[in-house]
Amino acid sequence: MSRPTGAWQHHQHRGHMWATSPSFRRQLVLLRTLLPPPTAVGTSSTSSSSSSLRSRAMAGSAVYEADAEAVVRRITPPLDRTRHKGQAGKIAVIGGCREYTGAPYFAAISALKVGADLSHVFCTKDAATVIKSYSPELIVHPILEESYSVRDDERAYVSSKILTEVAKWMERFDCIVVGPGLGRDSFLLDCVSNIMRHARQANIPTVVDGDGLFLITNNLGLVEHNPLAILTPNVYEYKRLVQMVLNCDVNEETASEQLTALCQKIGGVTIMRKGKADLISDGKTVTQVSTFGSPRRCGGQGDILSGSVAVFSSWARHFILSNVQPTAERVNPMTLGCIAGSLLLRKAASLAFEKNKRSTVTTDIIEFLGKSLQDICPAEH
Numbered sequence: 093m094s095r096p097t098g099a100w101q102h103h104q105h106r107g108h109m110w111a112t113s114p115s116f117r118r119q120l121v122l123l124r125t126l127l128p129p130p131t132a133v134g135t136s137s138t139s140s141s142s143s144s145l146r147s148r149a150m151a152g153s154a155v156y157e158a159d160a161e162a163v164v165r166r167i168t169p170p171l172d173r174t175r176h177k178g179q180a181g182k183i184a185v186i187g188g189c190r191e192y193t194g195a196p197y198f199a200a201i202s203a204l205k206v207g208a209d210l211s212h213v214f215c216t217k218d219a220a221t222v223i224k225s226y227s228p229e230l231i232v233h234p235i236l237e238e239s240y241s242v243r244d245d246e247r248a249y250v251s252s253k254i255l256t257e258v259a260k261w262m263e264r265f266d267c268i269v270v271g272p273g274l275g276r277d278s279f280l281l282d283c284v285s286n287i288m289r290h291a292r293q294a295n296i297p298t299v300v301d302g303d304g305l306f307l308i309t310n311n312l313g314l315v316e317h318n319p320l321a322i323l324t325p326n327v328y329e330y331k332r333l334v335q336m337v338l339n340c341d342v343n344e345e346t347a348s349e350q351l352t353a354l355c356q357k358i359g360g361v362t363i364m365r366k367g368k369a370d371l372i373s374d375g376k377t378v379t380q381v382s383t384f385g386s387p388r389r390c391g392g393q394g395d396i397l398s399g400s401v402a403v404f405s406s407w408a409r410h411f412i413l414s415n416v417q418p419t420a421e422r423v424n425p426m427t428l429g430c431i432a433g434s435l436l437l438r439k440a441a442s443l444a445f446e447k448n449k450r451s452t453v454t455t456d457i458i459e460f461l462g463k464s465l466q467d468i469c470p471a472e473h
Contacts, residue, residue, distance in 0.1 A: 155348045155371070158379045160435035161468050163428050167408040168207070168469045181208035183402050184261070184268045186284055187302070188215025189238060192273030193222040195302060195395045198454055199272045200230050202399035205461040206436065208406075211399075212265070214258060214287075216280070217241075219273070233257070239279040247279060255286045262290060266406035267297040269398045271304020281307050288314045295320060297405050297426065301398040305329045309336050317359035319374075322405065322426050324364045324398055347371065348378040362426040364401070366394065370434040374424045381431055385438035386445035392454030397437045400461070404436075405429025439464035 169180060183203040188196035196219070200211040212231045213223055220234030235257045242250050262268075268291055270284060284307065291298050297320040300308055305325050308314050309332050315321040325333055334342050334350065337357050343350055348371065355363050355375030365371040369382035408425035440460040444452050 154378070156377065156379045158372075158381050158431045158435075160381050160383065160431050164404075164432045164435060164465070165469045167404060167411045167425075167428055167432060168465070169407055169410070171471050177209050179209065181266050181403050181406050182210045182212075182264055183208045183399065183406070184212040184214060184265045185272055185399070186214050186236075186258075186268060186270045186287055187272040187274040187304070188213060188219035188223055189236070189273060189275040189277065189280065190216065190218040192275060193219045193226075194392060194454075195273035197223050197226045197230070198392045198395035198458065199269050199301075199399035199402075201227055202396045202458055202461060203269075203403050204229055205458055206400050206403040206465065208266075208403045212261070215273070233261075236280055236283060238275070238277040240277075242279060251279075251283050251286065254283045255290060258287050259290055262294050262296060265296055266410075267299065267402040269299045269301065269402050271300055271302035271307070272395045272398060274303035274307070276303055276306060285311060285314060292318055292320070297402070297409060297429075298322070299324065299398050299402045299405070301394055305333070309333055312337065312358060315358060315361050319360040319362075319424070320426065321361040322364065322401060322430060323361060324366060324394065324401065324430075326366050326394060330365050348373070352376075352378055362424060362430060364430040364434065366397070370430070372427055372430045372434070374427050376424075377427075379427065379431060381434040381438070383435055383438045384442065386441035386452065386457075388441070388445050388450065388452040390453050390457075393437060393441065393457065396440075396454065396457060396461070397433055400436050401429050401433035403429075404432035408432070435468075436461060436464050439467070 181203070183200070185196045185200045187199070196213050196215055200213050203211045210231065211229070212233060214233045214235060215223060216236045216238055217234040220232050223230065224232045235254055237250055237254065270288060274280065274284065284304070288298060298318070299322045300315065301324045305323060308323070315323070323333070331342050334340065334354060337354055338350070351363060351365055351371055351373045352375055355361060355373050360375065362372065362374045369380045372379050372381070405426050405428070408428035412423060412425050437457070440457045440463075443460040443464060444456040448456050
């Protein structure tokens with residue numbers, strides 16, 4: 093057997109140094125202390141490890157398989173009769189245009205099915221009536237505009253009017269999702285850029301998916317150094333992001349190191365690289381969720397994921413802020429939200445495929461979100 097090259101030895105050494113660094117160990121300890129031992133959540137001693145993460149080697153760098161069920165149990169708030177409407181989460185989806193009305197609906201309705209109390213959609217006027225017809229459960233705001241409906245001399249006024257309208261609602265939201273069904277109209281993207289800046293100033297967590305990733309790839313300043321931003325790229329979106337930010341191609345042999353470098357280069361964001369196993373990093377640790385979901389790859393599953401991640405991230409943030417810890421020592425709630433959202437989608441997709449096989453579509457998966465969460469974290473009567 094040939095000996096490792098000097099470059100590979102250096103790569104392994106760097107992975108080992110990071111895995112043994114005080115910062116890395118501190119993150120792992122915090123994740124472990126966040127979660128109860130198996131006996132506290134009803135699991136047996138022969139089930140998953142009592143720690144929240146199980147170590148495994150990957151490309152010479154430490155990647156940890158998340159004990160995702162324990163994360164879900166820990167951050168999901170109990171159903172309490174004393175709570176009032178809105179306390180379990182208020183989510184908003186920014187997206188939806190003439191061509192794309194399904195994606196924002198999937199994201200928004202998934203947030204409700206996971207357990208959010210209220211779900212809003214901010215879309216164009218053309219999309220609003222269609223989205224409203226899908227479900228009366230959603231609060232739909234037909235306020236976005238595309239270039240074809242706005243004269244050049246009106247653009248500044250209309251853009252300001254849109255931001256003012258959204259701003260009236262923004263502080264009510266626990267998380268926003270930007271991108272599902274957004275399209276790539278230049279004026280619409282400019283308006284959404286202003287909304288993202290306002291959300292950042294208001295410290296509102298933001299999940300960026302779909303066309304939102306196209307937007308930020310060409311304008312990284314919208315998410316740079318924002319610890320409350322989550323990017324959820326698929327294989328093609330991730331490739332464009334790596335090429336733009338790191339000026340290289342995706343390298344599967346050093347997948348975890350490259351993901352870490354990408355997060356660090358953008359500065360503090362959390363990225364969930366979707367794939368056979370979802371890789372999640374905030375630039376400090378890399379975790380993965382590899383629970384098998386479904387071989388059926390129908391469109392719309394990413395929209396379910398973005399809505400689910402939004403809810404879980406807001407729950408995780410509330411959980412961590414409610415448990416007093418020094419700010420510098422807190423676990424990243426955005427990472428926990430990604431772990432929980434990834435697992436729930438995979439569980440729901442598996443159940444939907446078991447029932448529908450090749451005919452499985454996105455709405456089938458959405459219908460199993462509730463059962464999947466109940467199986468993991470039973471609601472008390």
